[in-house]
Amino acid sequence: MNIVVGYFLLGLVGILVETAVAPVLLHMQLTPELLLILVIYLGLYRQGFSGGLAAYTLGLLQDSFAGSTLGLYGLIFLTLYLILRGLAERLNTESPALLLFMVLCGTLLQAVLLIFLLGFLTDAGAVWRNILRSLPLQAVLNLVCAWLLFSFLQLLRRHRSLRRPPRRL
């Protein structure tokens, strides 16, 4: 349960960045999908029911600030998490490049799921055209953000390992 609450709080910070900070800094319609990156991280490095619940909660959080239907991103993020969990055991999760590759795949898969769900289940008009039009730039933006976040995490880890006292022999 602590994991779910922790990721929810992280997601809240991500949402604030997506909705209020990024538009001011980037001056364009696109915003980096930080919650998607978080879900992919969850899928690769977290296991079990709590991970799935956290992914779904992040989806609902995204729904609260995007679009008009609650549950759309919840379903997409949960699907993404489950797919990644299925693949994670077959992949070398120690590789830093894997996260970036998975972010790219996740962005594409999210677009496919969005087109399917909005095109077949709702009257969203020609939303598929908007999705496909913005997809290349969105993928690049997500990749850049994922790389920056991953670099920041690496720096934190290195800093922690340096501060840790040496073991006694």
Added chain:
Amino acid sequence: MLELLRKYRVRLLAGCLVLTALLFYSTNLRHQNNTTMFEKIVLQIASPLLYGFDSTCRTADGLWSRYLWLIDTEQQNKALRAENRRLRGDLTDLQEVRLANERLRKLLDFRESSGLSGVAARIIAVDASSLFRTVLIDKGRQQGLREGLPVVVAEGAVGRVIKCTSRQSRVLLVTDASSTAAALVQRSRTRAICRGQGDYLTLEFALRRDDIEVGDLIVTSGTGGVFPKGLVLGRTSNIEREAYGLFQTVTVIPEVDFTRLEEVLVLLGEAS
């Protein structure tokens, strides 16, 4: 007599001089505004000397105060720079207040001319996804808002409230792909449905034979149950009529600049 003159010579001469001086003075009193030849000559002679002396004094004073006596200069410079920064900030703030005032005045004029009561709101966040077109405003149920209310600016329709909390509301913009509004062409009164396409709008179900031209103003028809009649949606920019088919494809560019949206007006209904 001569003896007498000789005896009082000095005194008499002095008296004459005083009298002459008095006469000269009294004469000049009546011609105060005239510059005499004497004065002119004296001034002409004296002016270069005075000028030279003055400039010498100024140079000396400048040398002293600018290059030698510099005790408080740095402190003054710092204080002035700080004041300059503060004043620049104040100027920017005032500029921002002026612009906000102009925008709000526009909204107020629109509200008064439309005869509808409304609540002015500020946009505090945009959509978290790049695919949808929604914004978050800083007014909610406490201010009388509810789902389904139309949101406008002076330039035209913005969207409608789709989610409402006590202090915030989400607004679905007319440019969102899932947003539709009953519309009509202002010039020819042709009816159609205006649907969002992300950054622009399209007119749907406009028959091929209907009279629509590029540049026509598209307004709300008031039949959709959300927007009151006559709100501007946009202008037609491109019309495609296929050789076959029932309908024509019309692209509409919104009149509202959604990239620069800051304050909006939520219409609550008829003004009491």
